[in-house]
Amino acid sequence: MGNCVSVNKKKVVPKKQITLAIVGLDNAGKTTLSSVLLGEKPDPDLAPTVGFRNVKFTNSNCDVTVFDVGGGKNIRPIWKNYFAEVYGLMFVIDSTSESRLKEARDVFKETLSNTKVAGKPVLILANKVDKEHMKETEIVRGLDIEKTVNSNNCPSKMVMVSALKGVGAKMDKEISEGLTWLLNEIKKSWETLSPRVQEDMAAQAQAQEKEREERKARVKKQREEREKAEELERTARGLPKKAESDEEDFVDGNPFKALDLAQLEKKERMLKAEKHSKDKKLNALDRGDGLRKSMGDPIIRRRSLDSSNTKRSLDDLDIIRSTNHSPEKLKAGPKMGLTSYDLEDSRATRGGNNSEVKLGALSLFGRNTRGQALPPLSQLPPESSDKKFRKKKKRLTDYNLPANSDDDTNNKENSSWNSGLFLHEPGLFSRESEVHELTPRMTKPKISKIVNTSKIDEEEESYSNQDTYDSRKLGRNSDFSRNHLTIRSSQFDSKLGKENSQKGYETFPRDLDREDSMYRRTLKHISPPSLKRFDEEKEGESSTERDDLEEVSDDNGDRFVSYQNRRNLNLAKQTKSNQIKSKKKPISREMDDDDDEEADGGYSQSSILKDTLRFPRSPRYDDDASSRDNDESPRDLHKEIRDVQQLYSSGLLNGHSSSQVKRGLSETPTKKSSDTKNKDDKFGKVDQSNRPETRRKKKRSIFRSNKLAPSDDDADSTVSDRLGSPRLVQQATKHDSLARLGNARSTQFHNNVPKEQDFSAKWGLAEELPVIEDDYTVRRIPNFDDSDADDIVF
Numbered sequence: 001m002g003n004c005v006s007v008n009k010k011k012v013v014p015k016k017q018i019t020l021a022i023v024g025l026d027n028a029g030k031t032t033l034s035s036v037l038l039g040e041k042p043d044p045d046l047a048p049t050v051g052f053r054n055v056k057f058t059n060s061n062c063d064v065t066v067f068d069v070g071g072g073k074n075i076r077p078i079w080k081n082y083f084a085e086v087y088g089l090m091f092v093i094d095s096t097s098e099s100r101l102k103e104a105r106d107v108f109k110e111t112l113s114n115t116k117v118a119g120k121p122v123l124i125l126a127n128k129v130d131k132e133h134m135k136e137t138e139i140v141r142g143l144d145i146e147k148t149v150n151s152n153n154c155p156s157k158m159v160m161v162s163a164l165k166g167v168g169a170k171m172d173k174e175i176s177e178g179l180t181w182l183l184n185e186i187k188k189s190w191e192t193l194s195p196r197v198q199e200d201m202a203a204q205a206q207a208q209e210k211e212r213e214e215r216k217a218r219v220k221k222q223r224e225e226r227e228k229a230e231e232l233e234r235t236a237r238g239l240p241k242k243a244e245s246d247e248e249d250f251v252d253g254n255p256f257k258a259l260d261l262a263q264l265e266k267k268e269r270m271l272k273a274e275k276h277s278k279d280k281k282l283n284a285l286d287r288g289d290g291l292r293k294s295m296g297d298p299i300i301r302r303r304s305l306d307s308s309n310t311k312r313s314l315d316d317l318d319i320i321r322s323t324n325h326s327p328e329k330l331k332a333g334p335k336m337g338l339t340s341y342d343l344e345d346s347r348a349t350r351g352g353n354n355s356e357v358k359l360g361a362l363s364l365f366g367r368n369t370r371g372q373a374l375p376p377l378s379q380l381p382p383e384s385s386d387k388k389f390r391k392k393k394k395r396l397t398d399y400n401l402p403a404n405s406d407d408d409t410n411n412k413e414n415s416s417w418n419s420g421l422f423l424h425e426p427g428l429f430s431r432e433s434e435v436h437e438l439t440p441r442m443t444k445p446k447i448s449k450i451v452n453t454s455k456i457d458e459e460e461e462s463y464s465n466q467d468t469y470d471s472r473k474l475g476r477n478s479d480f481s482r483n484h485l486t487i488r489s490s491q492f493d494s495k496l497g498k499e500n501s502q503k504g505y506e507t508f509p510r511d512l513d514r515e516d517s518m519y520r521r522t523l524k525h526i527s528p529p530s531l532k533r534f535d536e537e538k539e540g541e542s543s544t545e546r547d548d549l550e551e552v553s554d555d556n557g558d559r560f561v562s563y564q565n566r567r568n569l570n571l572a573k574q575t576k577s578n579q580i581k582s583k584k585k586p587i588s589r590e591m592d593d594d595d596d597e598e599a600d601g602g603y604s605q606s607s608i609l610k611d612t613l614r615f616p617r618s619p620r621y622d623d624d625a626s627s628r629d630n631d632e633s634p635r636d637l638h639k640e641i642r643d644v645q646q647l648y649s650s651g652l653l654n655g656h657s658s659s660q661v662k663r664g665l666s667e668t669p670t671k672k673s674s675d676t677k678n679k680d681d682k683f684g685k686v687d688q689s690n691r692p693e694t695r696r697k698k699k700r701s702i703f704r705s706n707k708l709a710p711s712d713d714d715a716d717s718t719v720s721d722r723l724g725s726p727r728l729v730q731q732a733t734k735h736d737s738l739a740r741l742g743n744a745r746s747t748q749f750h751n752n753v754p755k756e757q758d759f760s761a762k763w764g765l766a767e768e769l770p771v772i773e774d775d776y777t778v779r780r781i782p783n784f785d786d787s788d789a790d791d792i793v794f
Ligand SMILES: Nc1nc2c(ncn2[C@@H]2O[C@H](COP(=O)(O)OP(=O)(O)OP(=O)(O)O)[C@@H](O)[C@H]2O)c(=O)[nH]1
Pocket: 024, 025, 026, 027, 028, 029, 030, 031, 032, 033, 043, 044, 045, 046, 047, 048, 049, 050, 069, 070, 071, 072, 127, 128, 129, 130, 131, 161, 162, 163, 164, 165
C-alpha cells in the first residue's frame, strides 16, 4: 500500500518593507502619533524631537518603518535626506493652532514639491481634535491642499484625529483608517514606487559619496598648505624637519575605529623626544644670546617656553628688574606684563644698548610653543588715580582701617572705629544701613545718609502732634543718639542689665563725653531746610511755643539746631505749679483713666512724670548752659524714674493700671473730654463714674476671671478713698508734687499712710520699674511682652 502524501505548497509572499516619514511643524503631535502607531502609550511630557527617531511595526503583511523627524525650524532642512527612501508621507498639523496654519501651508507645499516626494501618496493628519479645533474645510482651504497635491501628483487623504485618544484597540479609528489607506495606496503603486525608491536611494548614496570625496580633498589641501608653511618657518629658524605629522588623522568613514595602542605609544614617545630636544635647543639659545651678560644678573633662569610658562617668565623678568628698584617697588610684588616704567627703568639702569635689551627681552619671552615670534608686547597704560585709590582702600579695609582716614573731619573718631566695639553713630545712617555697614568689617560708615526721615518708628509715628513734627524729626536724632550711642545691650551682661531686661528695659553703660561729641556731629548734619524752618519759626512765633527748637553755635561759630523737648515739659511744669497753687484737683481723678489728662489745658501729676519719661531730652549740651536753664541732663531722666518709683512706694500712683505705668515711657497724652473738664473745676467733687461704688463694680468685672483679683478694698485704691478726708487729699497732692524733690518729705507723708495700704509693695509695682544708676542708661525694650499684667488696675 503506497502512502499517498499530498503536500499543499502555499506560496510564501515576502513581506513588503515600507518606509514612511512623519513630517509637520513642531508641536503638531508627530512623536505622539508615532508612539501610538507603535502601540506605546505616549509620554505626556514629551520633549521636542531633535533629529529623528525610527519606529518599526508590522501591519497587514508589511513591515513598516516610520521616520519621526523633528519639526523645528532648524531641523526641517534634514527632512530631505529621508525623502528618497520613503514610499509615502504622513503630514501632521495641529488642528487647534490656526495661527500656524499659514506656516504649515508653506512647509506642506515645499515638502510635496520636493522631487523625491512628488507622486508619492500623502496622508494628512489634522491632530488634536479632542480640543477645540478648526473645521476640516478650513484646514483644507488653509493648507491649500487641493492645489498642492494636484500640482505634485500626490494621492492624498485627510483625517481628523486625536493621538491622545488611546493606544492599541482604543486607538483613534481615524488614525488606523488613514494608515490603512496610505499603505494600500503604496501597495497599489508598488510596481512603480519600489523601483523609484531604489533608484532614488542609489542616486542619493552616490551623491553622498561624491560629496564626501570632495570634502576629503578639500581638507587634504588645507592640511598640505599648512604643513608647507610650517616647514618654511622651520627652515627659516634652522629647526630640524618634522619627523612625522602630529596632526590629527582625518576622520574618514566610520569615526569609531579600533585603537592601535602600540602605534599610539610610539607616537607619544617620539613627541616627547622632540619636545625635549626643542627645549634643549631654546635653552642653549638663551644662554648664548648675551642677555644674561648684558643684564649682569646671575639669577636669571630660563624656563621652558610652554604656553603655561610664558606668563610666568614675564613675571620672572619683572621680579628680576625690581631688584634694581627701591624697596617700595619690591613690596608691590611682581606685575603682569611690561609697563612703560619697566622699559624705561631697564634702559636707565643698564645704561647699555637700549634696543638690544628691549629686543632681547621681547624676543626671548615673546615666543609661542612652537618657538614662533609673538607680536610685540604693548605697553600698559599708567595706573589711573582711581585705580590707585581703590587699591589703597582695599589695603586699608584689609587691615580694618577706616577707608577715609585721610579725611580730616573724621580723624577724631578713627580710634573708636578701631576700638573693637560696635559703636553706632547717630543720625549718620539709616537703621537698615547700620547692619549692613557695620557687619562685614569695621569700616566707617559714609556720611551720605544723614537722617532717614521717611523711616519713623511706629512708636514715634503714634505721636501725631503736627506742630511738633519738625521737632520730632530733630528729636528723633537726639532720641536716636541716646538709644544708640551706647554699647549694644547684648554685650552688656551685668546683674543690673539682667534684672532690668526682665522688666522690659535695656541697660547700657554710658559714655557722656562721647555722647556729647556725637550729638554735636548729629546737629551739624541736620539738613539746611531744618535750619531755615527754625529761622522762620523763631521770627514768627513766641519762644515758649517753639522752645523745643533752639539755635546754638560752637566755638568755631558753626550753627546748630538743638532740640530739647522742652515745650511739653514746660507745659507740664507750669500746670503742676498751677495745681499746687490752686489745690483744686484731687489726684484720683487724673489717675483713673487714660483720657483724663490735660484737663484745664494742663497736666496731672502723673502725666507730668509720664511726659517727662515720654519725651527724653537730648544729650547734654554743656557749652550752652542757658539752653538748659529749666531743663535737665539725661541723668535727670533717670531721676524721674526714681521719683516714680518713690511715688509708687508711697501709693500715690495707685490709680493707674500697671500697663499705663509701663507705657509711661512711650505713651502719648490724650485730650480729656469737655464735661470732665468742667467737673474738674469743682474742688473735691468726683465724677460719677469715679465714685467708689462704680469703680468697684467695674473692677470686679475685670478681675472676675483673674487669679490676681484683689479684695474689694484693694480695688478701691484711689488716694482720696484711702485717705478719706479732704485735708489728707490736699496733703497728698502737695506731697505728691514734692515727691520729685526728695525722699525726706515723701517719707514724711508716707508715714501717714497706713501700712496695709501700701499697695505698690503688695502688688510689686515699684519692682517693675528699672533699676537706675547714673553710669547707665535704660531704654524700654521695644515690643516687650508685658501682656500678663496688662489689664490689672490698682
Ligand atoms: N490634546 C492633544 N494633545 C496632543 C495630541 N497629540 C499630541 N499632543 C500634545 O502635543 C504636544 C506635542 O506633541 P509632540 O508629539 O511632541 O509633537 P511633535 O510634532 O513631535 O513636536 P516636535 O518633535 O517638536 O516636532 C505634546 O504635549 C503632546 O502631549 C492630541 O491628540 N491631543
